[in-house]
Amino acid sequence: MDLFLSAFIIFSLRVADQTLGTMRSLLVARNRPVYAAMIGLVESAIWIIAISQVVKDLDDPVLIISYAAGFSAGTIFGSYIENILGVGNMVIRVFSSIKDPSVAEPLREAGYAVTVINGEGRDGAVRIYLCIIPRRKMKTVLNIIKSINPKAFVTTELANPRSLNK
Numbered sequence: 001m002d003l004f005l006s007a008f009i010i011f012s013l014r015v016a017d018q019t020l021g022t023m024r025s026l027l028v029a030r031n032r033p034v035y036a037a038m039i040g041l042v043e044s045a046i047w048i049i050a051i052s053q054v055v056k057d058l059d060d061p062v063l064i065i066s067y068a069a070g071f072s073a074g075t076i077f078g079s080y081i082e083n084i085l086g087v088g089n090m091v092i093r094v095f096s097s098i099k100d101p102s103v104a105e106p107l108r109e110a111g112y113a114v115t116v117i118n119g120e121g122r123d124g125a126v127r128i129y130l131c132i133i134p135r136r137k138m139k140t141v142l143n144i145i146k147s148i149n150p151k152a153f154v155t156t157e158l159a160n161p162r163s164l165n166k
Helices: 002-029 033-055 061-085 104-109 135-148
Strands: 089-097 115-121 124-134 153-159
Touching (some): 002 061, 104 124, 104 135, 135 153
Antiparallel strands (some): 115 124
8 A cells, every 4th residue: 555655646746846847947938937946946846755755666666657657747737737827928920811801900909909011922912910919818819810800821829028128
């Protein structure tokens, strides 16, 4: 019974540690170093406790497997939590024919800033709409775009704004 309890504890500690590690990495990538550092402090303490439990009995494959499985599960769990939190900003680009309905006004009415660029595409004149939004609002914005112009081509990517005043 002690072996399975130890394996469960190691697995749980490793899930927590790796979940925090995944979130920490994503916060660093999104230019949130203070939050990343605080998470890293807790993450490293959990890791030390987990690894010390494995090192006590390195000959037991159950403990090693529970450690490795906790790492895998924590990576998945961490990315899910980070998606729910939606830290950071997104750039949404909308490409559509100049003949299609404009998505600029509906997005502006919903409180989003939109820049419109006129361009020339393969099949003629196009409009390119640029919108930078909080990541957690992405689904809402995409639904607005789809309801106005379902034929539009949309791309998204993470925005990492930098201040030039530093």
